[in-house]
Amino acid sequence: MADLFAYTDGACSGNPGPGGWGVLLIAREGDVVVKERELAGGEALTTNNRMELLAAISALEALKVASEITIVTDSAYVKNGITEWIAGWKRKNWRTAGGPPVKNVDLWQRLDAAQARHRVTWRWIKGHAGHAENERADALARGGMAPFKPAK
Numbered sequence: 554m555a556d557l558f559a560y561t562d563g564a565c566s567g568n569p570g571p572g573g574w575g576v577l578l579i580a581r582e583g584d585v586v587v588k589e590r591e592l593a594g595g596e597a598l599t600t601n602n603r604m605e606l607l608a609a610i611s612a613l614e615a616l617k618v619a620s621e622i623t624i625v626t627d628s629a630y631v632k633n634g635i636t637e638w639i640a641g642w643k644r645k646n647w648r649t650a651g652g653p654p655v656k657n658v659d660l661w662q663r664l665d666a667a668q669a670r671h672r673v674t675w676r677w678i679k680g681h682a683g684h685a686e687n688e689r690a691d692a693l694a695r696g697g698m699a700p701f702k703p704a705k
Contacts, residue, residue: 559612562690563604571701575693593697613667627680
């Protein structure tokens, strides 16, 4: 059985501004890549954090059957939010420890529902550090943003 990985990234030109998200799905058997799939999208007015979240959501929602997957993100916001903060937010009715509502609650709830179908391992890596799959996800995110950027 292949190991499944999703390399995710978000991009934004201005924050808020036009944004994009990208996902590189890879199935590996040992060191051999047996299948790849690229996903990308974007929005005209968004934030980087929303695009990072949409990348992870899109990776999980693209899986047609319950799967074991490792999601690799360069977003500490996404990784820490889903692995550390979300339980407290849910206990506090989607409020932060300080009391205000959680930002991007619509996407956090969607991510929570999407990951519930799967066995997900979350891994953070440093972005823009020469990691080939992360660089490809970044290129996909920039491509997803391109249609929403004004012409120069």
